[in-house]
């Protein structure tokens with residue numbers, strides 16, 4: 001458990017961090033500020049523990065986080081404030097690269113949209129030089145999410161695996177024979193669920209755009225009003 005002093009220190013740091021959040025999140029920020037101010041020592045303690053376990057992928061320290069912090073050796077290809085790209089030291093084929101966010105996110109859905117787009121656009125941008133240097137004839141882009149899918153490190157990353165024709169990478173699988181009715185039922189369920197989610201997302205985006213437009217119009221009106229006022233005697 002944190003001491004009283006430590007708890008106050010944590011509270012202060014958290015409140016400071018809120019200052020860096022963007023304008024459009026002000027409502028959320030206000031809510032968080034109230035929660036932080038009212039949080040008990042125990043709640044602050046739990047919060048810190050959750051942060052630590054998140055940063056470490058839940059079970060022991062996350063290997064990627066350690067690499068990012070420079071605690072483990074690696075071969076870095078590129079890095080900036082948000083992304084880091086390294087060579088896999090136990091590659092599927094020579095030149096196998098890992099593109100990942102600096103911050104620890106376990107799953108694709110947890111990644112902020114802007115960061116996820118940046119990572120995929122980075123992969124797109126690096127492909128010509130990647131193919132030129134490795135002399136690969138093609139590549140696979142691969143994300144493993146969940147233990148069953150072979151996610152070894154609980155830190156989201158995109159694998160970029162060069163393919164040379166005669167390599168030992170195997171993305172082949174047995175093609176199942178399933179009945180058409182079952183597929184149709186599954187397709188229907190997916191369409192229904194996905195359209196609900198996508199509609200929700202599009203609506204949120206439309207609302208955001210409308211709000212921005214209203215604000216722009218408001219500031220335009222204010223500008224005109226100021227202009228008129230200046231001309232009044």
Ligand SMILES: [Zn+2]
Nearest residue numbers: 062065104155
């Ligand atoms: Zn990590």
